[in-house]
Amino acid sequence: MTPRVDNSYPIEIAAPDITPYKAGNTGIDYVTTMDSGKPGPHVMVTAVVHGNELCGAIALDYFFKTGLRPHAGKLTLAFCNVEAFLSFDAADPTISRFIDEDFNRIWSADVLDGPRQSQELTRARILRPIIAEADFLLDIHSMQKKTEALMLSGPLPKGRDLAQGTGVPKIVVTDSGHAAGKRMRDYGDFINPKSPKNSLLVECGQHWEKASETCALETMFRFLVHTGALSAEDAAPHLGDTPGQQVFIEVSGPVTITTDKFRFVQEYNGFEVIEKAGTVLAYDGDSAVVTPYDNCVLIMPSKRLGKGGSAVRLGRFISH
Numbered sequence: 290m291t292p293r294v295d296n297s298y299p300i301e302i303a304a305p306d307i308t309p310y311k312a313g314n315t316g317i318d319y320v321t322t323m324d325s326g327k328p329g330p331h332v333m334v335t336a337v338v339h340g341n342e343l344c345g346a347i348a349l350d351y352f353f354k355t356g357l358r359p360h361a362g363k364l365t366l367a368f369c370n371v372e373a374f375l376s377f378d379a380a381d382p383t384i385s386r387f388i389d390e391d392f393n394r395i396w397s398a399d400v401l402d403g404p405r406q407s408q409e410l411t412r413a414r415i416l417r418p419i420i421a422e423a424d425f426l427l428d429i430h431s432m433q434k435k436t437e438a439l440m441l442s443g444p445l446p447k448g449r450d451l452a453q454g455t456g457v458p459k460i461v462v463t464d465s466g467h468a469a470g471k472r473m474r475d476y477g478d479f480i481n482p483k484s485p486k487n488s489l490l491v492e493c494g495q496h497w498e499k500a501s502e503t504c505a506l507e508t509m510f511r512f513l514v515h516t517g518a519l520s521a522e523d524a525a526p527h528l529g530d531t532p533g534q535q536v537f538i539e540v541s542g543p544v545t546i547t548t549d550k551f552r553f554v555q556e557y558n559g560f561e562v563i564e565k566a567g568t569v570l571a572y573d574g575d576s577a578v579v580t581p582y583d584n585c586v587l588i589m590p591s592k593r594l595g596k597g598g599s600a601v602r603l604g605r606f607i608s609h
């Protein structure tokens with residue numbers, strides 16, 4: 290087996306102790322709902338869908354410690370793939386992404402209702418009713434490579450609107466996910482154009498860089514204000530500077546790996562803009578993978594280049 294230790298990036302942040310949140314108050318471990326007692330949406334923020342992505346756990350821990358309560362409606366804070374998160378080891382930080390399978394590729398009804406078993410499916414089946422109940426979801430993640438933070442707003446205009454209302458991070462990517470399976474942010478009514486339910490997935494920067502923590506907090510507080518869960522007054526002491534103009538990128542599709550021999554022609558970190566259509570990016574076995582259009586933006590090139598996975602996503606700039 291190839292060693293999975295990744296020493297490419299220093300570990301600048303620490304996994305918080307989340308055991309105080311195990312009991313919660315919903316009957317589901319590590320899930321807490323705060324009810325304002327006033328009408329309003331059910332807003333949800335989720336962390337550690339991938340166990341090695343620490344910034345979401347730090348953001349939820351921070352929120353709990355402020356003692357803040359929702360201003361209207363209900364607010365649910367949930368730690369998702371807790372088993373994977375609790376296995377986090379700074380000496381081997383990549384290994385705790387999941388236990389059996391990727392928790393963020395199993396959110397279609399056929400998989401959740403199907404016969405397959407895994408630790409992640411067990412947890413997803415437990416969380417499913419509360420995910421289905423949420424009106425607005427922010428799912429906090431981070432990335433393998435040190436690139437600028439981005440919001441994955443999903444395939445619909447309503448996702449872009451929610452990203453714009455949240456106001457951070459600067460880059461908003463509109464996309465449909467992965468061939469390998471459905472993400473939690475794309476579950477049920479979140480991607481039903483007729484439903485007012487809406488969701489976002491924020492990628493806060495490299496997994497273990499200090500900046501990911503800042504981005505997770507800023508995005509969470511601005512999302513909570515925009516969705517009405519928190520008052521602007523309550524959030525103000527926790528917010529940074531007024532954000533600038535956002536940039537929107539539409540993903541035309543992921544490059545899905547079809548062989549056991551996929552390699553990029555050079556090291557890509559993400560957000561490279563390739564000027565000419567037809568430029569070779571990679572080889573998948575013997576086939577060249579080329580840019581399909583001019584000014585093609587590379588988004589989240591992966592280090593895990595296994596068959597069936599997404600090697601990179603390709604996109605272009607759009608107005609909104």
Ligand SMILES: [Zn+2]
Nearest residue numbers: 339342430431
């Ligand atoms: Zn993730």
